[in-house]
Structure formats: structure tokens, C-alpha cells
Amino acid sequence: MSLRHVPETAAEQNDGVSDAPFDRAGPTYPSGLRLAGRKVLVVGGGQVAQRRVPGLITAGAQVYVVSPQVTPALEGLADAGEITWLRRRFEDTDLDGAWYAIAATDDAAVNDAVGRSAEERLTFCVRSDDASAGSAWTPAVGRHGEVTIAVLGDQRQSRDPRRTAALRDRILEGLHSGELESDAGPRAAGVVLIGGGPGDPALITVAGRKALMEADVVVADRLAPRELLGDLSSDVELIDVAKLPRGRSAQQEEINRLIVDRALAGKRVARFKGGDSFVFGRGYEEVIACRDAGVPVTVIPGLSSPLAVPAIAGIPVTHRGVTHEFTVVSGHLPPDHAESLVDWDGVARMRGTLVLMMAVENAPAIAKALLVRGRDEGTPVAVVCDGTMPTERTVLTTLGSLTEDLTRHAVMAPAVIVVGEVVRVARPDAFPAGG
Numbered sequence: 001m002s003l004r005h006v007p008e009t010a011a012e013q014n015d016g017v018s019d020a021p022f023d024r025a026g027p028t029y030p031s032g033l034r035l036a037g038r039k040v041l042v043v044g045g046g047q048v049a050q051r052r053v054p055g056l057i058t059a060g061a062q063v064y065v066v067s068p069q070v071t072p073a074l075e076g077l078a079d080a081g082e083i084t085w086l087r088r089r090f091e092d093t094d095l096d097g098a099w100y101a102i103a104a105t106d107d108a109a110v111n112d113a114v115g116r117s118a119e120e121r122l123t124f125c126v127r128s129d130d131a132s133a134g135s136a137w138t139p140a141v142g143r144h145g146e147v148t149i150a151v152l153g154d155q156r157q158s159r160d161p162r163r164t165a166a167l168r169d170r171i172l173e174g175l176h177s178g179e180l181e182s183d184a185g186p187r188a189a190g191v192v193l194i195g196g197g198p199g200d201p202a203l204i205t206v207a208g209r210k211a212l213m214e215a216d217v218v219v220a221d222r223l224a225p226r227e228l229l230g231d232l233s234s235d236v237e238l239i240d241v242a243k244l245p246r247g248r249s250a251q252q253e254e255i256n257r258l259i260v261d262r263a264l265a266g267k268r269v270a271r272f273k274g275g276d277s278f279v280f281g282r283g284y285e286e287v288i289a290c291r292d293a294g295v296p297v298t299v300i301p302g303l304s305s306p307l308a309v310p311a312i313a314g315i316p317v318t319h320r321g322v323t324h325e326f327t328v329v330s331g332h333l334p335p336d337h338a339e340s341l342v343d344w345d346g347v348a349r350m351r352g353t354l355v356l357m358m359a360v361e362n363a364p365a366i367a368k369a370l371l372v373r374g375r376d377e378g379t380p381v382a383v384v385c386d387g388t389m390p391t392e393r394t395v396l397t398t399l400g401s402l403t404e405d406l407t408r409h410a411v412m413a414p415a416v417i418v419v420g421e422v423v424r425v426a427r428p429d430a431f432p433a434g435g
Helices: 010-014 047-058 072-079 108-120 161-177 206-213 226-231 252-264 283-292 305-312 344-349 363-372 402-408 421-426
Strands: 039-043 062-066 084-086 100-103 124-127 140-144 147-151 190-195 217-220 237-240 268-273 297-300 326-330 353-357 380-385 393-398 415-419
Touching: 039 047, 039 108, 047 062, 047 072, 047 100, 072 084, 100 108, 108 124, 140 161, 147 161, 161 206, 190 206, 190 252, 190 283, 206 226, 206 268, 206 297, 217 252, 252 268, 252 283, 268 283, 283 297, 305 353, 305 380, 305 415, 344 363, 353 363, 363 402, 380 402, 380 421, 393 402, 415 421
Parallel strands: 039 062, 039 100, 062 084, 100 124, 190 268, 190 297, 217 237, 217 268, 326 353
Antiparallel strands: 140 147, 353 415, 380 393, 380 415
16 A cells, blocks of 8 residues: 655645645535446445445446455455455555545544545545545435435534434435425326235335325225325325125225226326235236226335244244245135135145245135145144234144134134244244154
């Protein structure tokens, strides 16, 4: 590394550039940098670099990282060709052609050298160790759709990263909830299928919540996160298309008609479902209906209940050395039903995890079919009821006792049933090895 003489006087420090630029307290001048195709230098390969580099890549910058060592994540980006890794210590010439620099080492002398070299080349430089010594600061940044929120402290002495981050978070929360409007311009009509996740409103994606709050019409399922409906504007049309087990049930053809008609009337329609729209959610039937009618349709995936609900309950669907596969099966039809598409012989032969959806009513018939086809009656089973909701509970049983325990514990839909040795891994006290 080439380290130059550290100037000791203000005059010496100016070196023909500007007089003591970093010693001037004052407001920052906010500006958005367009870095696409432009060189950005990051000196240091630790956690700070790991946090900053992905955003630079997203901005389209040509990122060069100078450091003898980097984190595994940065090494992976270099191996993939997303960044250039110079595996050595910093040299002044590394800044040649750079539009922006980040000094992110744990060595103040190196960061000083980066700052001086950047100043000589009229390149703005951020210091991770001493923000006041840099010519630029990194704001607290968040994104909401096409809007970027950046919050900076106005004066050097009042710069508090936690304060600016907290303010950014409050702004983003207002945008996500719809309390703040990100824009007032017209948005194109169409349909968006939103997977709301397993039920807890905190588990919907940011994109899903944003689309929900921007809708003119919300066509909602019973299992979509219900609390979020209370956040909708009073002028939003809410259409309930709940499908109740063994009760009132909206017909899919009518749902298709509703979303198409509202979209053709110039409305932004949110089709709001629980879980993920394409996992036993009939979502693609709605996509086909929209396309046939010439209605623009987009999809925002949601956390799928057969994965998310067991996870929230502390049950993995896979575990090293225990299972190499898991199978998700719809149990809305019993195994002997003429319209069943499930190969129950094949399911019974598999050694991995079986996750049953919509299967409470037919669970006794499914358990019998599996036992007849060779599954061990002692196979651990977990029935997770009302997953992620305040009323969530887990019933532990075995394949041989499933029918009896469903009645004894008054299990009702919705519930996710997990069958397999992963349940023993998660609940060893209830299913001791060899028991």
C-alpha cells in the first residue's frame, strides 16, 4: 500500500484543493447519485462493505472492492462477476476514474489515505469510522415502490444514525400503511393477485401491503390477513368472497367475473388471499380469466402456509440426516374419491415429510390410507391449528392416533398437518427416540 505523508497543518492539508472542507459544519446538500456504469471504489471487505455493496450493485455501479480479505458474501459476489475484488491493500491509483468512494476499513490510517486521495481527485468519499472526516455521508435509506426515502442529519453535530433511521422507518411505515400517499397521480387499472401469507398481518410482504393499500377494490378471502382490511381507506370497495368449510362458499366463476368487471370499469383491483395465490389458491384460474378478458394482471407472491405455518410452530419440514424431501398434498378430497389426483401408494412409500393442507375433514381417511399402504402407525404427527394467529395451537399425535386426537382436541379448519420424523426432531420430549 502506498501511504502518503499525513499533513499536520491546515495549509499543508489543503494541498491546492479547498481550505479545510471537512472542518466546516453546515447542512448537507442532498443529491441523488446516478452511478449506473460508473466506477465506485469500496476499500475494506468487512461487514460495512457487505452492507453497502448490494445497494451499489442495484444502482448499476461498477464496484471495485480493495481488501486482502473479504466476507464470504462479498467473495461470492466476486465469483459471480458482480463486483471486482482487488485482493490487496489500498493504493492511491485505485481511485483513478472513481466517481464515489467508501472507506470502510478498521484502520484509521488507511481510511485517512483513501479520503485524501479521493479529495485530490475530486471524488466524494464516505468514511465508515468517522463520518465527519468524509466529504459525503450515507443517509438512512428505504424504498417504497419507485420512491426512495433518504434521511440525513442537517448538521454534523446533530448527526445521529439511529435518529435518522427511526425517522426513515416512520415515513416508510406511513407509506406502507397508506397513511402517507407516495404519489397523487393516476395509476393504471388492472388486477393484482396478492398472497397475504399465513394470517399474521406482519407476515405479508412489503410489496403486497403496498398494492393492497393502493387498490380501489379489494376482493378478499376469509384466510387473508383480516386486520389489514381495517387499514383500507373508507372509499375502497371491499368484496367478501369467503369460502367456509361445509358452509357458504363463493363460486370461483363469480370471483373471476367480479375482478374482471371491476378492472374493465377502470378500477385497481386487489385479489387478496391467504398464503400464496398459486399454492392451492386457484390463483392461476384468475390469471387466465384476466388474460382472456384483456385485463392486465400481476402477481405478488406470499409466504406459503405449508412452509410458514410449521416454521412458526417450530417444526422444520426438512432436517439434515432425517429427510431429503417433503411433499405438500391437498386433502380436500378423500383418497378413495373418484376425482382425487393424488397417488397415495406413492405418497405412502416416500420416507420424507408429508404436509397436508385442507385436510381436517378427510384426515381420518388419509391416515387410514397411509397405514394400509405401509406407513408406521407410530409416525409422529403435528396438527398446527390457526397458524400464526393469536389462537394458534399445536396438537401432537401419531398417525395411528390421529383420528381419535382430532376429535378429542376438537380440531377445526384451518390447520396444517405435518407427518414425519421432523416432528420428532422438533418435539423430542413428546416423541422420544425409539418410542
